[in-house]
Amino acid sequence: xxxxxxxxxxxxxxxxxxxxxxxxxxxxxxxxxxxxxxxxxxxxxxxxxxxxxxxxxxxxxxxxxxxxxxxxxxxxxxxxxxxxxxxxxxxxxxxxxxxxxxxxxxxxxxxxxxxxxxxxxxxxxxxxxxxxxxxxxxxxxxxxxxxxxxxxxxxxxxxxxxxxxxxxxxxxxxxxxxxxxxxxxxxxxxxxxxxxxxxxxxxxxxxxxxxxxxxxxxxxxxxxxxxxxxxxxxxxxxxxxxxxxxxxxxxxxxxxxxxxxxxxxxxxxxxxxxxxxxxxxxxxxxxxxxxxxxxxxxxxxxxxxxxxxxxxxxxxxxxxxxxxxxxxxxxxxxxxxxxxxxxxxxxxxxx
Amino acid sequence: xxxxxxxxxxxxxxxxxxxxxxxxxxxxxxxxxxxxxxxxxxxxxxxxxxxxxxxxxxxxxxxxxxxxxxxxxxxxxxxxxxxxxxxxxxxxxxxxxxxxxxxxxxxxxxxxxxxxxxxxxxxxxxxxxxxxxxxxxxxxxxxxxxxxxxxxxxxxxxxxxxxxxxxxxxxxxxxxxxxxxxxxxxxxxxxxxxxxxx
Numbered sequence: 001x002x003x004x005x006x007x008x009x010x011x012x013x014x015x016x017x018x019x020x021x022x023x024x025x026x027x028x029x030x031x032x033x034x035x036x037x038x039x040x041x042x043x044x045x046x047x048x049x050x051x052x053x054x055x056x057x058x059x060x061x062x063x064x065x066x067x068x069x070x071x072x073x074x075x076x077x078x079x080x081x082x083x084x085x086x087x088x089x090x091x092x093x094x095x096x097x098x099x100x101x102x103x104x105x106x107x108x109x110x111x112x113x114x115x116x117x118x119x120x121x122x123x124x125x126x127x128x129x130x131x132x133x134x135x136x137x138x139x140x141x142x143x144x145x146x147x148x149x150x151x152x153x154x155x156x157x158x159x160x161x162x163x164x165x166x167x168x169x170x171x172x173x174x175x176x177x178x179x180x181x182x183x184x185x186x187x188x189x190x191x192x193x194x195x196x197x198x199x200x201x202x203x204x205x206x207x208x209x210x211x212x213x214x215x216x217x218x219x220x221x222x223x224x225x226x227x228x229x230x231x232x233x234x235x236x237x238x239x240x241x242x243x244x245x246x247x248x249x250x251x252x253x254x255x256x257x258x259x260x261x262x263x264x265x266x267x268x269x270x271x272x273x274x275x276x277x278x279x280x281x282x283x284x285x286x287x288x289x290x291x292x293x294x295x296x297x298x299x300x301x302x303x304x305x306x307x308x309x310x311x312x313x314x315x316x317x318x319x320x321x322x323x324x325x326x327x328x329x330x331x332x333x334x335x336x337x338x339x340x341x342x343x344x345x346x347x348x349x350x351x
Numbered sequence: 352x353x354x355x356x357x358x359x360x361x362x363x364x365x366x367x368x369x370x371x372x373x374x375x376x377x378x379x380x381x382x383x384x385x386x387x388x389x390x391x392x393x394x395x396x397x398x399x400x401x402x403x404x405x406x407x408x409x410x411x412x413x414x415x416x417x418x419x420x421x422x423x424x425x426x427x428x429x430x431x432x433x434x435x436x437x438x439x440x441x442x443x444x445x446x447x448x449x450x451x452x453x454x455x456x457x458x459x460x461x462x463x464x465x466x467x468x469x470x471x472x473x474x475x476x477x478x479x480x481x482x483x484x485x486x487x488x489x490x491x492x493x494x495x496x497x498x499x500x501x502x503x504x505x506x507x508x509x510x511x512x513x514x515x516x517x518x519x520x521x522x523x524x525x526x527x528x529x530x531x532x533x534x535x536x537x538x539x540x541x542x543x544x545x546x547x548x549x
Contacts (some may be wrong), residue, residue: 004502006391009384013377020373027366180373183523187532194540203445207438212522214435215514222372223507
């Protein structure tokens with residue numbers, strides 16, 4: 001503060017205002033923002049779900065398909081954001097045959113969908129479609145974040161259908177002391193929420209995520225972007241990420257009720273008390289090889305919450321990969337592009 | 352047939368978010384400029400730098416406290432530390448409106464919600480004031496080997512760091528968990544008990 005004068009401040013403010021005025025023009029001219037860049041084809045649809053196959057980038061992809069189960073929260077194009085930031089492209093380049101479940105956008109007609117619908121029906125049907133399509137008894141499953149928790153449930157209930165399981169930034173123990181999301185939802189009356197609104201509005205979830213770091217995520221970021229308003233590529237990258245952040249689907253009411261209460265508030269997954277439909281999820285039934293990928297600086301799913309899988313699953317071939325970065329960096333950072341797809345691919349190809 | 356990529360035009364981006372923050376930053380700059388002028392003045396009259404800095408921060412703190420008591424006094428300055436409440440209110444406006452003609456019970460519920468909002472705001476205010484103390488401390492520390500901020504942006508970044516630190520401590524407290532839970536729950540209670548969904 002003592003290193004600059006009022007005159008310097010005035011000058012800096014004038015420069016900022018000028019850049020902002022010029023940049024507002026650029027925002028109007030930047031054109032379409034694309035996200036999800038790798039070519040893909042729909043191979044199965046059910047209700048709002050679409051199962052996509054990404055076009056292979058090698059002549060002979062691996063015969064065992066890899067099914068990616070993304071979270072119900074936010075949209076899965078984060079896995080394929082742009083050409084130089086795409087975990088999916090990295091997996092394709094490594095020779096894998098990659099499929100992804102796009103959940104679509106839940107609306108009023110999905111209000112009564114339960115976790116049973118998501119696990120038994122939606123994931124179950126996609127797994128069976130791929131087993132038949134690829135003529136394989138078992139397939140590889142990669143669950144991401146909340147999609148990882150759903151994948152754990154599926155793998156525990158249907159171990160005979162899964163050859164290898166990969167979990168990525170996946171919460172398992174929801175009551176580790178550093179779990180901020182659990183801390184924030186602890187006193188929320190979930191029944192009242194669902195009974196009032198039906199589906200959970202995406203904006204409410206977004207508030208929760210932004211409230212973890214408001215000065216950076218809703219303040220500083222928009223001051224900093226003024227510096228790059230004259231750089232079309234950097235601006236497009238920023239807008240692409242903004243699009244993803246605010247692209248928050250509503251959550252199907254009953255499924256959210258169960259996930260929020262039984263996973264977050266009551267931590268039933270590690271206690272073997274989660275019921276998916278009529279069936280109890282016992283993590284020790286997960287006996288296939290497991291690769292657990294977590295991020296060391298993850299503020300949403302702390303490493304301890306993920307690493308708890310080691311003591312609860314029944315696999316004798318359990319490995320971990322510790323990624324140096326955060327919950328978002330694990331998808332889009334250049335380090336992630338270098339490290340994550342090759343690690344997953346080589347682990348899979350060895351099995 | 353290949354699936355189309357997901358496209359949007361720049362219009363999808365809420366330019367107002369950027370402009371709001373830009374205006375807030377400009378308000379921060381203007382406030383800082385005014386204080387820098389007074390600070391230079393007080394340095395001329397006060398040989399003790401630490402004392403001058405403390406006086407300077409007292410003024411800043413006073414301005415923040417004023418904006419807390421009445422955000423209309425300086426709404427742009429108030430926005431610096433009420434960001435989270437702003438995000439909450441945006442989320443609330445995306446919901447169906449609270450029924451206009453409130454029966455008595457719901458009128459009481461609305462009062463509960465207002466009190467929860469006030470308590471939430473008070474937590475934010477305390478964290479923001481603690482951030483000013485931390486910022487003062489950091490500036491003191493930087494008079495040694497470390498370089499103090501050499502620009503308004505540097506000062507702003509320091510202010511953000513300090514706020515994230517004190518806010519983060521507050522966020523992890525049991526009190527925040529309770530108050531933010533009340534914020535949600537009292538809002539739900541403003542709606543009819545049988546819900547508003549189809």
